[in-house]
Amino acid sequence: MAGNRKGAWLTPALYLYAALLIVQLAVPSADGSQAPPPQRRTASAGARRVGAQGLTGTDAKGVPLRRSKRGWMWNHFYLLEEYTGTDMQYVGKLHSDGDRGDGSARYVLTGEGAGSLFRIDEKSGDIHATKRLDREEKAYYILRAKAVDRFTNEALEGESEFVIKIHDINDNEPRFTKDLYMARVPEMSDMGTSVIQVTATDADDSTYGNSAKVVYSILEGQPYFSVDAETGLVKTALPGMDRELKENYQVVIQAKDMGGQMGGLSGTTTVSITLSDVNDNPPRFTKSLYEFRVPETADLGATVGLLRALDADIGENAEMEYRIISSDGPGMFDVFTNKSTQEGVIVVRRVRKRPLDFERKRQYSLRVQVENVHLNPRFFAAAPFRDDATVKVQVEDVDEPPVFERPSYVMEVKEDAARSTVIGSVSASDPDALHNPVRYSIDRRTDMDRVFNVHAGNGSVFVLRELDREEAAWHNISIIATEFNAPRQMTRVPVFIRILDVNDNAPTFATNYETFVCENARANQRIQTVSASDPDNPIGGHRFVFSLAPEASGKANFSVRDNKDNTAWILTRRNSYLNLQRSVYLVPVVISDGEYPMLSSTNTLTVRVCTCDRDGNMQLCNAEALAARAGLSTGALVAILLCSIILLMIVVLFAALRRQRKKEPLIISKEDVRDNVVSYNDEGGGEEDTQAFDIGTLRNPEAIEESKQRRDIAPEPFYPPVRRPVPPPPPFISQRLQDNDGDPTAPPYDSLATYAYEGSGSVAESLSSLESVTTDGDQDYNYLSEWGPRFKKLADMYGADDSDRDS
Numbered sequence: 001m002a003g004n005r006k007g008a009w010l011t012p013a014l015y016l017y018a019a020l021l022i023v024q025l026a027v028p029s030a031d032g033s034q035a036p037p038p039q040r041r042t043a044s045a046g047a048r049r050v051g052a053q054g055l056t057g058t059d060a061k062g063v064p065l066r067r068s069k070r071g072w073m074w075n076h077f078y079l080l081e082e083y084t085g086t087d088m089q090y091v092g093k094l095h096s097d098g099d100r101g102d103g104s105a106r107y108v109l110t111g112e113g114a115g116s117l118f119r120i121d122e123k124s125g126d127i128h129a130t131k132r133l134d135r136e137e138k139a140y141y142i143l144r145a146k147a148v149d150r151f152t153n154e155a156l157e158g159e160s161e162f163v164i165k166i167h168d169i170n171d172n173e174p175r176f177t178k179d180l181y182m183a184r185v186p187e188m189s190d191m192g193t194s195v196i197q198v199t200a201t202d203a204d205d206s207t208y209g210n211s212a213k214v215v216y217s218i219l220e221g222q223p224y225f226s227v228d229a230e231t232g233l234v235k236t237a238l239p240g241m242d243r244e245l246k247e248n249y250q251v252v253i254q255a256k257d258m259g260g261q262m263g264g265l266s267g268t269t270t271v272s273i274t275l276s277d278v279n280d281n282p283p284r285f286t287k288s289l290y291e292f293r294v295p296e297t298a299d300l301g302a303t304v305g306l307l308r309a310l311d312a313d314i315g316e317n318a319e320m321e322y323r324i325i326s327s328d329g330p331g332m333f334d335v336f337t338n339k340s341t342q343e344g345v346i347v348v349r350r351v352r353k354r355p356l357d358f359e360r361k362r363q364y365s366l367r368v369q370v371e372n373v374h375l376n377p378r379f380f381a382a383a384p385f386r387d388d389a390t391v392k393v394q395v396e397d398v399d400e401p402p403v404f405e406r407p408s409y410v411m412e413v414k415e416d417a418a419r420s421t422v423i424g425s426v427s428a429s430d431p432d433a434l435h436n437p438v439r440y441s442i443d444r445r446t447d448m449d450r451v452f453n454v455h456a457g458n459g460s461v462f463v464l465r466e467l468d469r470e471e472a473a474w475h476n477i478s479i480i481a482t483e484f485n486a487p488r489q490m491t492r493v494p495v496f497i498r499i500l501d502v503n504d505n506a507p508t509f510a511t512n513y514e515t516f517v518c519e520n521a522r523a524n525q526r527i528q529t530v531s532a533s534d535p536d537n538p539i540g541g542h543r544f545v546f547s548l549a550p551e552a553s554g555k556a557n558f559s560v561r562d563n564k565d566n567t568a569w570i571l572t573r574r575n576s577y578l579n580l581q582r583s584v585y586l587v588p589v590v591i592s593d594g595e596y597p598m599l600s601s602t603n604t605l606t607v608r609v610c611t612c613d614r615d616g617n618m619q620l621c622n623a624e625a626l627a628a629r630a631g632l633s634t635g636a637l638v639a640i641l642l643c644s645i646i647l648l649m650i651v652v653l654f655a656a657l658r659r660q661r662k663k664e665p666l667i668i669s670k671e672d673v674r675d676n677v678v679s680y681n682d683e684g685g686g687e688e689d690t691q692a693f694d695i696g697t698l699r700n701p702e703a704i705e706e707s708k709q710r711r712d713i714a715p716e717p718f719y720p721p722v723r724r725p726v727p728p729p730p731p732f733i734s735q736r737l738q739d740n741d742g743d744p745t746a747p748p749y750d751s752l753a754t755y756a757y758e759g760s761g762s763v764a765e766s767l768s769s770l771e772s773v774t775t776d777g778d779q780d781y782n783y784l785s786e787w788g789p790r791f792k793k794l795a796d797m798y799g800a801d802d803s804d805r806d807s
Helices: 623-629 634-662 670-675 731-742 769-774 782-787 789-798 802-806
Strands: 056-058 064-066 076-080 089-093 105-111 118-120 126-129 140-149 155-167 180-186 194-197 215-220 225-227 233-236 248-256 266-276 289-295 303-310 320-327 333-338 343-348 363-372 386-396 409-414 422-425 438-442 452-454 460-463 474-483 490-500 514-518 526-533 545-548 558-562 567-572 584-592 600-612 618-620
Touching: 076 089, 105 118, 118 140, 180 194, 194 266, 215 225, 225 248, 289 303, 303 320, 303 333, 303 363, 303 386, 320 333, 333 363, 343 363, 409 422, 438 452, 452 474, 514 526, 526 600, 558 584, 567 584, 782 789
Parallel strands: 076 155, 180 266, 289 386, 409 490, 514 600
Antiparallel strands: 056 064, 089 126, 105 140, 118 126, 140 155, 194 233, 215 248, 225 233, 248 266, 303 343, 320 363, 333 343, 363 386, 422 460, 438 474, 452 460, 474 490, 526 567, 545 558, 545 584, 558 567, 584 600, 600 618
């Protein structure tokens, strides 16, 4: 065996070494075959020697068998983790019997970590670990070794496999699964109540020594909590822990390996424990007496005041319910709980009438109780979970408006009631202690026609105008009651007035009846059924009676039969009627209503005589009868005729407008409107002159047309004018005429181009009539009378003397 290397630990692993002897079975059999390879055996102690003559015998042919001995057999090598020496850690030695010691044998190592973690000396077979090994990273390594001839590289012995196990040392402290644990436990729990279980693990080998044996203990959190040393279960150590005194606890738990012995490694964690609330505290009012003030005019449901009770609990354990357990004014107030603030809200009770009245009762006393909603039977014996308080409510006086005895009034009056008839009265009073007098009036916005009025002092309602139930069966008015000393204090009350019916309308035909009778009609033949209508509304319903007017009953051609069902038949009284003798009959029918006082009216039925066939179908009748048969009245025919006339007028007007649009305009261009004057043949000779104006006269005033005469009047005798020297036309006119003659775009010959502005330097100055009026110099227009009859009217206008113009 090899000795210890310098610096190696004196452990059994350092004394283990192996010699690998590779011997081939070279004994051939009789037939020249080679014997089968021997089986490998391992020793439990790591390595052991086998004798040279380990196996003897013969084969099937009697040839003796012989096996060569092996040098060393092994299972494991052992190596401590976390080696701290300066030299490489010695693992063991490999040796083969085939190694003659002359250096020809070379040892080869392969497998996990070979060459990097483990090195072998090729000559001696010594194995060393090159680095510190950690069992928690890898617990064992599987390697393979063999010996070969250094020169021929032939195997001296077959490859063998072995395991290097890493021996554990206590180099890992216990670690908890969480750095911080959160837990809750109800307050007031019994001692030993489980809170939470913590767990710590140790990475060391639990099968080797006590390195991984963990023991739990509590470092902080005593004496409130404890921990089980083996399981890590945290429990309460004190009974009756109160959340209201302390809610949160921080408990530090330690886990130590080596079974908790001296030198073991440890780890810690923190457990945050919160005491959850239970309903162990009753509610308590902040005061035993509450005082509030409320005006007597407070609306129903108005808030009077707030009650506050305190409860040390939280959440649903602090939910409270308020109720009134006694009161000297029952039904006046209510109390309910504000769910968000847990306050008790006292309100005016919602009843039909306003309950508060300063003049009747000025103070109320209430007894209010508060109690938890969610009770815990476990704490019933400790104290009652309720509290009481007294509430005083002072009613404040307010100047109130008058109050009517009723919320509304209903009155009745007959429609034939005379003016100033009293139909009822209203009554209101001042509820205040002063009892101010009240004045009544009608809101005229509800009685625009002023049909009724009310007495200002006593509230009597009477009629101002005649009534008619057929126009309005109901009148809804509002009466206002106002205090004399405080006009702003007013109250309204609705008054519903029903108009009772009186028989003041006679019945009439239900419609305008017109019918016909055939010439070949027979006696007692029905030609029409009539009915009646009456705007009155009797209690028992209508009962009409039909009859023929007395004045027509003597020589009547028709008769009336009352059917006793508010209808009547019109019957013929003879066998034939002739259209040529009489084409229209007017039948007077008397209708009475049978009420008191009984009213009747005479209605006329128009009957036209028509030619009919044997079956009574009309064949020939006058135009009016045909229209009546078709169901068209005279008014309908007039309306149709008017519509036809209006439609015809619209068509004619539309055609005229279309015709006017098709006419070609006299002037096409906007420039022509500005520069041209259209001739209507009335410039020279007055309104009756139809000849176009010859502009040549303007060129030469002496030129006179002698050949052309007017065709609409007799020619007048021609008197040659007196020759007078005429000044030549202004040069600007000649120049303009010459320009127009040579301009192809100039206006047509029968148009006169006007120029309102001549330009600067004109000898004749301005020709504007407006400008001429403003000049101071006199102008002589007598020469116009020498230009002939065409300029006679112009000469009369401008050539006359000033005296003539003034006259």
